[in-house]
Amino acid sequence: MKKYVKGNVNWVGYIDWELKWFHGEDYSIKNGSSQNAYLIEEEKTVLIDTVWLPHRFEFVENLEKEIDLHKIDFIVANHGECDHSGSLVALMEKIPGTPIYCTANAVKSIEGQYGKQNWNFHVVKTGDSVDIGNGKQLVFVEMRMLHWPDSMATYLTGDNILFSNDAFGQHYAVEELFNDKADPCLLNKEAMKYFVNILNPFTPILIKKLEEIGKLNLPIEMIAPSHGAIWRENPMQIVNKYAEWAAAYQENQVTVVYDTMWEGTAKLAHAIAAELHKQSPETVVKVFNLAKADKNEIMTEIFKSRAIAVGSPTVSNSYLSSVAGWLEFLKQLKFKNKKAAAFGCYGWSGESVKLLQEKLREAGFTVVEENVRSQWNPAEADFTAIPALAMALLA
Numbered sequence: 001m002k003k004y005v006k007g008n009v010n011w012v013g014y015i016d017w018e019l020k021w022f023h024g025e026d027y028s029i030k031n032g033s034s035q036n037a038y039l040i041e042e043e044k045t046v047l048i049d050t051v052w053l054p055h056r057f058e059f060v061e062n063l064e065k066e067i068d069l070h071k072i073d074f075i076v077a078n079h080g081e082c083d084h085s086g087s088l089v090a091l092m093e094k095i096p097g098t099p100i101y102c103t104a105n106a107v108k109s110i111e112g113q114y115g116k117q118n119w120n121f122h123v124v125k126t127g128d129s130v131d132i133g134n135g136k137q138l139v140f141v142e143m144r145m146l147h148w149p150d151s152m153a154t155y156l157t158g159d160n161i162l163f164s165n166d167a168f169g170q171h172y173a174v175e176e177l178f179n180d181k182a183d184p185c186l187l188n189k190e191a192m193k194y195f196v197n198i199l200n201p202f203t204p205i206l207i208k209k210l211e212e213i214g215k216l217n218l219p220i221e222m223i224a225p226s227h228g229a230i231w232r233e234n235p236m237q238i239v240n241k242y243a244e245w246a247a248a249y250q251e252n253q254v255t256v257v258y259d260t261m262w263e264g265t266a267k268l269a270h271a272i273a274a275e276l277h278k279q280s281p282e283t284v285v286k287v288f289n290l291a292k293a294d295k296n297e298i299m300t301e302i303f304k305s306r307a308i309a310v311g312s313p314t315v316s317n318s319y320l321s322s323v324a325g326w327l328e329f330l331k332q333l334k335f336k337n338k339k340a341a342a343f344g345c346y347g348w349s350g351e352s353v354k355l356l357q358e359k360l361r362e363a364g365f366t367v368v369e370e371n372v373r374s375q376w377n378p379a380e381a382d383f384t385a386i387p388a389l390a391m392a393l394l395a
């Protein structure tokens with residue numbers, strides 16, 4: 001069922017309350033999500049994006065209930081990833097030859113995924129526009145690497161809506177569609193989680209793009225992303241948040257993460273957390289077991305932190321596999337302006353702390369020399385090393 005957005009624009013997407021994972025099982029979904037598609041009915045009728053492959057038949061069926069598909073003058077494919085292009089094959093079987101406006105890279109990604117179908121692609125780049133009648137135009141803005149090379153945003157003049165695709169989105173189901181109807185805490189939490197886990201590696205590009213969009217002087221009355229709530233009330237709040245988050249963001253928080261074999265490293269983790277709180281009661285301190293907590297949620301906490309402590313016991317001359325996988329993810333996200341320390345227990349060789357320090361440096365953290373290495377179980381002498389580690393992280 002379509003839902004009214006603004007002017008002659010309606011939402012025709014899919015709200016997925018049951019989704020638990022995204023990008024395979026790489027992104028956890030806690031509060032549902034949506035794939036937002038939009039139908040513009042001016043003198044020209046335009047469909048902006050579609051929905052994910054599993055929902056393609058329902059999407060086309062619903063669209064047919066709202067409009068004669070042959071009335072669609074063209075489709076805008078802002079992004080080729082299958083959560084937005086996944087219904088194209090089913091749709092184009094019904095209306096072959098309908099023009100698809102997208103970037104040159106989107107042609108590559110769409111044809112790469114669905115094969116060469118001889119679709120009627122119209123390649124556009126930043127600043128290109130198309131008249132849709134009633135004095136309104138669609139203006140295209142390439143959003144290269146935000147977050148794919150093919151990503152694009154589309155701006156509707158007159159109604160002043162920016163269809164931003166993935167940028168400014170959240171994996172958050174909002175039946176009422178709009179940010180002013182959503183739970184503000186959840187909205188902010190999910191918007192930040194999305195930024196951290198999907199966009200943070202591209203912050204240098206994002207900063208330039210936000211400047212570029214600013215210079216276009218487009219009045220923005222609404223930001224309609226391809227996931228989650230539409231920013232209707234104070235839409236620029238999310239643009240301002242992105243600018244803040246992209247500038248090596250941190251709060252007064254220190255996060256301790258670890259995994260443990262026989263609870264020794266766990267004891268150190270909690271002792272470090274207690275010492276951090278003792279030395280700086282105003283600092284928020286959080287502790288996560290990497291093997292048990294949600295990795296995407298942990299990354300959001302790391303993003304908010306000014307420093308982290310990472311612990312693992314030594315196993316087979318290295319660290320635990322849970323920590324190894326997490327460190328690789330940490331490196332991918334390219335966090336900036338954060339300190340780190342390492343700690344861990346060992347029985348025999350004891351390499352984990354040194355290796356953790358190396359990996360944290362590779363991930364872009366400023367690693368403090370203070371560390372805690374504890375043979376067998378943490379003893380009094382090990383705990384006496386913790387105040388110096390905490391002080392170095394808080395300095």
Ligand code: FEO
Pocket residue numbers: 079081082083084147148166226227
């Ligand atoms: Fe929501 Fe990059 O797809």
